[in-house]
Amino acid sequence: MQYFSTRGQAPRLGFDDVLLAGLAEDGGLYLPESWPVLSPDTLAGLSGRPYAEVAATVMRPFLAGSCALDALDDLCARAYGRFAHSATCPLVQLEESLWVQELFHGPTLAFKDVALQLLGDLFDHVLSHRDSRITIVGATSGDTGSAAIEACRDRERVDIFILHPKGRTSEVQRRQMTTVDSANVHNIAVEGTFDDCQALVKAMFNDPGFRAEQGLAAVNSINFARILAQTVYYVTAAVALGAPYRPMTFAVPTGNFGNVFAGYAAKRMGVPMERLIVGSNRNDILTRFFETGKMEAREVAPTLSPSMDIQVSSNFERLLHDLLGGSSVELVRVMERFKQAGRFELTPEAVEEARNVFAGARYDDDETLAEIARVWREAGMLLDPHSAIGVAAARKLRLSRAVPVVALATAHPAKFPDAVERATGQRPPLPERLADLYDKAERYEILPNDLAAIQAHVRARSRAR
Numbered sequence: 194m195q196y197f198s199t200r201g202q203a204p205r206l207g208f209d210d211v212l213l214a215g216l217a218e219d220g221g222l223y224l225p226e227s228w229p230v231l232s233p234d235t236l237a238g239l240s241g242r243p244y245a246e247v248a249a250t251v252m253r254p255f256l257a258g259s260c261a262l263d264a265l266d267d268l269c270a271r272a273y274g275r276f277a278h279s280a281t282c283p284l285v286q287l288e289e290s291l292w293v294q295e296l297f298h299g300p301t302l303a304f305k306d307v308a309l310q311l312l313g314d315l316f317d318h319v320l321s322h323r324d325s326r327i328t329i330v331g332a333t334s335g336d337t338g339s340a341a342i343e344a345c346r347d348r349e350r351v352d353i354f355i356l357h358p359k360g361r362t363s364e365v366q367r368r369q370m371t372t373v374d375s376a377n378v379h380n381i382a383v384e385g386t387f388d389d390c391q392a393l394v395k396a397m398f399n400d401p402g403f404r405a406e407q408g409l410a411a412v413n414s415i416n417f418a419r420i421l422a423q424t425v426y427y428v429t430a431a432v433a434l435g436a437p438y439r440p441m442t443f444a445v446p447t448g449n450f451g452n453v454f455a456g457y458a459a460k461r462m463g464v465p466m467e468r469l470i471v472g473s474n475r476n477d478i479l480t481r482f483f484e485t486g487k488m489e490a491r492e493v494a495p496t497l498s499p500s501m502d503i504q505v506s507s508n509f510e511r512l513l514h515d516l517l518g519g520s521s522v523e524l525v526r527v528m529e530r531f532k533q534a535g536r537f538e539l540t541p542e543a544v545e546e547a548r549n550v551f552a553g554a555r556y557d558d559d560e561t562l563a564e565i566a567r568v569w570r571e572a573g574m575l576l577d578p579h580s581a582i583g584v585a586a587a588r589k590l591r592l593s594r595a596v597p598v599v600a601l602a603t604a605h606p607a608k609f610p611d612a613v614e615r616a617t618g619q620r621p622p623l624p625e626r627l628a629d630l631y632d633k634a635e636r637y638e639i640l641p642n643d644l645a646a647i648q649a650h651v652r653a654r655s656r657a658r
């Protein structure tokens with residue numbers, strides 16, 4: 194399988210190179226040349242199979258030509274064996290025709306583990322095969338960082354530097370990153386917002402000398418391998434609830450558009466889907482786009498769902514490529530306009546195409562708390578603020594009760610205990626395996642929002658060269 198950049202100016206690459214590169218050299222995002230299709234028979238045969246087995250089946254065609262192809266079954270079994278629930282991503286019924294899929298049973302209690310645990314194993318495999326090493330640089334508004342650190346800690350061929358916006362992650366999220374006592378793990382608290390952190394990471398990748406010298410690799414959701422791993426739970430949920438014989442709707446609490454793009458990818462691969470519902474908090478650039486057809490960046494406002502406090506959703510570029518009929522030239526023009534003016538508008542036809550699949554709803558903090566309280570009162574289930582936004586959006590925008598809707602629960606309630614307690618009076622305890630989090634020592638550096646300072650810091654500490 195070959196992969197191309199959305200911006201059309203980078204060389205086509207195979208899976209292993211895409212895995213290690215993350216962002217394409219031209220600033221674009223990699224996409225597969227074609228979407229392998231899961232036939233109705235294949236889908237029917239996946240119903241009830243173990244998660245790791247479905248994962249290997251779904252991903253195999255995308256790894257054609259990869260040195261990890263023969264090891265894929267083992268890699269999936271190892272990665273998903275680290276989850277605390279034997280079903281990996283179990284479905285829980287909340288009410289008639291509405292399910293919650295719990296994506297938070299991995300080591301850091303957030304859905305990002307689902308992709309990153311596998312990515313850690315894939316990195317290791319490909320790097321040993323090539324006898325080389327990498328420096329991972331990533332930006333996090335909370336969960337990506339800890340999930341990436343857990344996936345890469347203590348790995349011989351990887352150094353990892355994670356930038357987080359100082360004071361803007363929850364204490365649990367920060368501690369999950371900063372208490373990891375591994376020599377190859379480096380936490381940086383940047384004096385700025387998540388978008389600043391993301392811009393710094395992009396700038397490091399866009400510096401060819403630095404990129405080559407450090408062997409930079411990304412674990413942000415711009416990495417196609419992450420999107421790929423995330424398509425799997427859409428497949429397991431769909432086949433559990435009736436695919437290929439009837440369609441599903443999914444509701445996804447959305448920030449960088451990575452998770453919900455994986456849903457779109459599953460649809461492209463033949464999973465019958467009626468609708469993909471995007472839930473946002475006050476930072477509602479995507480919801481506004483699906484309502485108005487205008488993409489317009491605004492200031493980031495902090496909310497109770499910090500992993501969605503994002504104004505520029507990088508993965509949207511992958512959908513945009515399709516909405517523009519696959520034209521890289523047109524895509525570069527639109528992205529350039531967005532960079533200059535902070536806004537762009539698509540043709541009515543393109544907007545219509547997007548609306549045929551996607552719909553968006555926004556919830557402010559009070560509405561989010563009210564939804565957490567309602568679900569606790571009516572169903573006895575504790576939801577974290579991100580997951581509550583997904584559930585609220587599912588109830589609001591589902592088209593009919595005849596179509597099952599799955600709301601993705603992206604974080605464990607104990608990751609956001611203050612919000613949950615405010616809404617319900619219940620303080621969700623951390624699972625046993627994380628119970629000592631508040632007793633461990635923290636380790637991180639505070640640095641200014643300055644590219645040169647960050648690069649010097651990375652140079653001084655990575656084992657590259």
Ligand SMILES: *Cc1c(COP(=O)(O)O)cnc(C)c1O
Nearest residue numbers: 336448449450451452500603604
């Ligand atoms: C990262 C994250 C999101 C947003 O996912 P995207 O792929 O960026 O859209 C939502 N909820 C939680 C808890 C997250 O960690």
